[in-house]
Amino acid sequence: xxxLAFGVTINAILFAVAVVGGVGLVIGIVLGIAxxxxxxxxxxxxxxxxxxxxxxxxxxxxxxxxxxxxxxIAKGECEPSACPVGGAPVAxxxxxxxxxxxxxxxxxxxxxxxxxxEKAKDKYYYDGNISCQDAVNIPGGGAKACNYGxxxxxxxxxxxxxxxxHIENGKAVVDREKCKACGKCVKACPKGLISLIExxxxxxxxxxxxxxxxxVMQACSAGCIxxxxxxxxxxxxxxxxxxxxxxxxxxxxxxxxxxVQKCPKKVIEKIQ
Numbered sequence: 633x634x635x636l637a638f639g640v641t642i643n644a645i646l647f648a649v650a651v652v653g654g655v656g657l658v659i660g661i662v663l664g665i666a667x668x669x670x671x672x673x674x675x676x677x678x679x680x681x682x683x684x685x686x687x688x689x690x691x692x693x694x695x696x697x698x699x700x701x702x703x704x705i706a707k708g709e710c711e712p713s714a715c716p717v718g719g720a721p722v723a724x725x726x727x728x729x730x731x732x733x734x735x736x737x738x739x740x741x742x743x744x745x746x747x748x749x750e751k752a753k754d755k756y757y758y759d760g761n762i763s764c765q766d767a768v769n770i771p772g773g774g775a776k777a778c779n780y781g782x783x784x785x786x787x788x789x790x791x792x793x794x795x796x797x798h799i800e801n802g803k804a805v806v807d808r809e810k811c812k813a814c815g816k817c818v819k820a821c822p823k824g825l826i827s828l829i830e831x832x833x834x835x836x837x838x839x840x841x842x843x844x845x846x847x848v849m850q851a852c853s854a855g856c857i858x859x860x861x862x863x864x865x866x867x868x869x870x871x872x873x874x875x876x877x878x879x880x881x882x883x884x885x886x887x888x889x890x891x892v893q894k895c896p897k898k899v900i901e902k903i904q
Contacts, residue, residue: 678706692814716813738831739813746854747781749802777851788817842875862891
């Protein structure tokens with residue numbers, strides 16, 4: 633028997649190699665069996681849906697990213713048209729994957745405020761870098777005399793990934809063509825002025841003030857004063873009031889436009 637340095641024999645080395653190799657082989661077999669046993673089955677529909685989603689991961693669908701939405705659609709928990717960014721083209725592709733017709737309802741963001749620089753009064757003038765969230769924490773809730781009005785400081789603008797909202801004349805304005813209804817501007821507005829509405833909606837109340845009429849007029853020349861003329865003259869009973877503020881019941885509205893004509897403050901607007 634040949635003896636190598638330090639008294640190690642060739643047989644000893646071969647034995648060690650065999651043991652290590654055997655152990656490695658056993659571990660490999662065990663891992664292979666475990667991999668098949670614990671393997672997560674891949675839903676082909678889910679993978680296909682994820683492939684056609686835009687990948688913005690904006691959360692506008694209500695799920696934590698595109699992966700979550702793809703899983704929900706594949707399980708039948710939400711509609712193929714749930715992605716606001718993808719719109720009709722993506723909804724159709726997902727509908728084809730699921731074998732169903734996609735019900736497409738386009739939505740856009742809407743700012744319920746008329747208080748631009750000419751119409752809304754200020755309590756004071758502030759010069760500096762400040763966000764809407766910062767402003768609402770200042771005593772008085774910001775410079776605007778109306779405690780419900782748009783602060784015009786652009787927090788919504790900074791959140792929008794699609795350049796679909798801008799500050800014009802001291803107030804947020806939505807570009808309906810660019811808007812993807814992702815909802816980030818809705819979350820960014822501390823005043824709760826922005827909402828997502830169906831693109832087919834034609835009439836909206838462009839005010840959010842719940843103050844009494846006299847207080848509204850002292851703060852803004854274009855606020856709802858709660859006079860009730862719109863509701864009294866609506867032939868379809870499509871106007872409701874909540875805390876002095878008019879709102880349109882879209883399920884009843886027949887788009888006759890009577891409310892626009894009767895509103896003395898011109899707060900109700902035809903948006904398309």
